[in-house]
Amino acid sequence: QDMFLMGAMGPPGGGRTVISARLQSRFNLINMTFPATSQIKRIFSTLINQKLQDFDEQMKPIGNVITDATIELYNGVVQKFLPTPTKIHYLFNLRDISKIFQGMLRVHKDYHDTKISISRLWVHECFRVFSDRFVDHKDMEMFVVLLNEKLGIFLDMTFHNLCPNKQSPIFGDFIRGDVYEDLTNFKALKAYMEHQLAEYNATPGVVSMSLVLFKDAIEHVTRIVRVISQPRGNMLLVGIGGSGRQSLSQLSAFISDYNTYQIEVTKVYRKMEFREGRSES
Template structure:
């Protein structure tokens, strides 16, 4: 494919190289420390000296090992993914994350959400997990004596509302913390589903471990600023139910993008007005069927 010179004369071409690792470290560290500025000095030092470098290292590893070919066409990773990891890290609060060990565990979780959630095969995830663990030993070993225990855990993080936050609590329901009691989280999801089922008249839905992990991923995306997620898989009601339950748990209005172009455009105006003027949280579901 080639452009004719007559057509090319109508445009201006710009080439923008990726920043060097040192420049990238400076940019990401500056952004990260705007959030971690209220943390202890040792935490700020850990973020700038180890965690940012580890994130850059993992990003380069992913780009080298996982190429966008064939059925893996969506394996496209850019600098925005580094920012996505740090955006997840910025959900840490001094109440729940007061040590390098707790931040390392969160960092592992965020790297898995940003990078490995796109993988379509178990072997890809296993390769990524091994290299992610290697990065932990390389960059974090001096910050915690029990790094083996940290990397061996498969912690899930979720908003407090998913963990049975009591009504009237002084804590924000969207605050992020590790899920220590999976059974309690299952009960919360089951209770919310029963409430939702009565109002929406849905078919019975079994709360399994993999369904809970999907809900934690969805609530994570829904509680992030401009959060979004692509839910790949076969068509079916379970996928829509998982999205609906996640929105219901968070008290967010769920709207569908189906309809004609004109209807969709009018709906977009309404959603933007509700979100922008009335600070109303809205989840828009766009399906390809």
């Protein structure tokens, strides 16, 4: 009494069971179909064009170009990178497009005032959303080929010219405050990370970490910081034991000025213990 029951489900198939007709008859059914390309373009072009309103007039048209390039890149990724038993996480949807634009909306008119600078930001977000999910170098190289194709079609650029030595850009907002900038000086970035590690180890009550901050480790930290600094930023780190997932997460949280809480899993760990631990955190 005085209660409305609302449910949501995906179409049957792909591991999803069929809901009986008897149960369906108790609901008013609304089928939300996948939006057309024109609708997707309108949604995201409106967001990016509104952000570019304060930019120079010559930069404003790039909003529609970035939107078209993102949608075409997404369609190419969906077609080329299909889920398999060993790559079950190769599932892409509209959320991935929105994540790219979530990063693009951090563009700043004083730091991204050229076509090249905005294009590098777009390439960075595409790498973070798509390429970071790939598990082998073959898929990563295929993605670079696909990205290079879209760069040529929509932005009249090549990946090699935009990113020398095939090094994808590194962006972050942790060095200069709230400015999401292109961190082109890797030596300065490494020095900053080493300073943050020393500050962490000097913090009372923490277990000091003896980390060697080589290139891949530094890039992983920037990736983690990027995600956890965003609204609803959640991520799953996949890797073998001893690969540094916990240590790099601790350092990333420290850089972001976050406290960490680690769940202690036991043999009798259940939902109740999870809820209790979450409330304590």
